[in-house]
Amino acid sequence: MNDEQIKFLLGACRSGDRDATDPAVAEALAAVERDPRLRAWFEREQAFGGAVREKLREVAPPAALREAILAGARLGGRTPWWRRATTLALAASVALLLTLAPVAWRLARPSAADTLPEFALNFAGRGFIGLQEHNPDVEKLKAWLAMRQAPLPAKIPWELAQLRGLGCRTVDFQGKNISIICFERDREYHLFVARREDFPGLPAAAEPRFASRREWGSAVWSDAHNHYVLVSDAGLPAVKRLL
Amino acid sequence: MADEAFTQLVEAHYAPLFRFALSLTRREADACDLTQQTFYVWATKGGALRDVTKAKSWLFTTLYREFLRGRRRDQRWTSIEDLPPGEADIADDEIDRVRRMDGAMVLEALGTVDEVFRAPLTLFYVEDFSYVEIAEALEVPLGTIMSRLSRGKTQLRTALASQEQRAKVIPFEEGQRRKHS
Numbered sequence: 001m002n003d004e005q006i007k008f009l010l011g012a013c014r015s016g017d018r019d020a021t022d023p024a025v026a027e028a029l030a031a032v033e034r035d036p037r038l039r040a041w042f043e044r045e046q047a048f049g050g051a052v053r054e055k056l057r058e059v060a061p062p063a064a065l066r067e068a069i070l071a072g073a074r075l076g077g078r079t080p081w082w083r084r085a086t087t088l089a090l091a092a093s094v095a096l097l098l099t100l101a102p103v104a105w106r107l108a109r110p111s112a113a114d115t116l117p118e119f120a121l122n123f124a125g126r127g128f129i130g131l132q133e134h135n136p137d138v139e140k141l142k143a144w145l146a147m148r149q150a151p152l153p154a155k156i157p158w159e160l161a162q163l164r165g166l167g168c169r170t171v172d173f174q175g176k177n178i179s180i181i182c183f184e185r186d187r188e189y190h191l192f193v194a195r196r197e198d199f200p201g202l203p204a205a206a207e208p209r210f211a212s213r214r215e216w217g218s219a220v221w222s223d224a225h226n227h228y229v230l231v232s233d234a235g236l237p238a239v240k241r242l243l
Numbered sequence: 244m245a246d247e248a249f250t251q252l253v254e255a256h257y258a259p260l261f262r263f264a265l266s267l268t269r270r271e272a273d274a275c276d277l278t279q280q281t282f283y284v285w286a287t288k289g290g291a292l293r294d295v296t297k298a299k300s301w302l303f304t305t306l307y308r309e310f311l312r313g314r315r316r317d318q319r320w321t322s323i324e325d326l327p328p329g330e331a332d333i334a335d336d337e338i339d340r341v342r343r344m345d346g347a348m349v350l351e352a353l354g355t356v357d358e359v360f361r362a363p364l365t366l367f368y369v370e371d372f373s374y375v376e377i378a379e380a381l382e383v384p385l386g387t388i389m390s391r392l393s394r395g396k397t398q399l400r401t402a403l404a405s406q407e408q409r410a411k412v413i414p415f416e417e418g419q420r421r422k423h424s
Binding site: 008009011013014025041044047048049051052055056057058059061065066070130171172 | 253
């Protein structure tokens with residue numbers, strides 16, 4: 001085994017790793033022990049790796065992430081949702097899947113070049129909204145959004161307001177704050193709310209404009225303050241029935 | 244799985260999973276979504292995992308799979324694999340350079356490494372994964388992982404050097420303001 005081979009084998013290997021039990025790695029480590037020049041090289045490699053490792057571990061997750069993961073688990077009542085998903089009948093599991101993540105990453109990821117309706121479709125189409133607040137009471141969701149100075153719907157269409165609330169979140173799009181309120185009735189419906197002043201280029205019309213993409217349906221409309229985009233994988237007819 | 248066990252699983256792995264996700268997506272919000280999505284997949288499918296000692300590896304594999312599903316494949320992927328290694332030995336000042344930086348700067352440098360190398364490199368640095376564990380987590384042959392780590396480290400060293408150079412450059416206006424403050 002020459003020096004190049006030893007360096008290749010040990011370039012990202014720590015002496016205590018599982019890899020040290022591999023015969024080739026063990027042989028390379030033994031060669032390092034015998035050769036002071038290689039030993040110095042290996043020590044510098046280890047020191048460099050240790051320094052990078054230490055710095056990367058300084059990066060902390062956002063404070064709310066842990067709670068968001070656990071809050072997702074609490075959604076759905078007293079019985080933990082992951083337990084129900086593994087122990088209840090298939091129907092319950094399917095319902096749960098629909099509640100939390102009905103589809104997986106089917107559409108392209110949101111891009112800054114999207115228009116607001118495209119962004120809404122792409123964001124919801126990823127299949128995981130990542131709700132920051134869970135509550136069936138839409139008024140409480142609005143209060144949560146209000147506390148964060150997020151756009152608030154002036155009026156939610158009556159049919160839509162009859163649906164059970166799931167939760168809400170805020171999201172940044174083109175540097176502007178957008179509110180998302182999610183509803184449920186068999187399928188999920190996501191209402192995106194954006195301030196009109198933040199998106200002056202988007203035509204404002206009180207009458208909804210409908211569109212569909214694959215199984216998704218969407219509606220876009222505006223009032224004096226906001227633009228609204230309602231999207232759902234329940235399909236365009238289901239969206240139309242709510243407006 | 245009981246509440247307590249799930250909470251422990253989250254406690255033990257959400258931070259390193261987030262760091263791995265952040266290195267892949269380079270956006271905090273996407274990294275949060277990806278981490279949450281991983282635990283969601285665990286909740287719906289992880290119960291089928293009989294050997295709980297493999298939970299950590301399973302979570303990292305799942306996160307990586309979810310990431311790959313969510314983005315279009317880069318055309319550079321194949322050609323990057325063919326680059327020659329040509330790695331020079333690490334000098335002492337390179338180690339000192341890293342020590343002078345903060346975590347965010349190192350993460351930013353890591354973010355410039357090509358994705359195909361970044362994933363194994365992050366698992367190596369953030370989670371102390373061995374070659375074998377990285378190969379298992381990313382579902383890539385062992386020899387390929389060694390090669391990617393070697394090339395990834397070369398790119399990271401270059402990126403760290405550029406990062407420090409950029410940090411040293413003070414814009415003219417900033418320099419002027421400092422003079423008068």
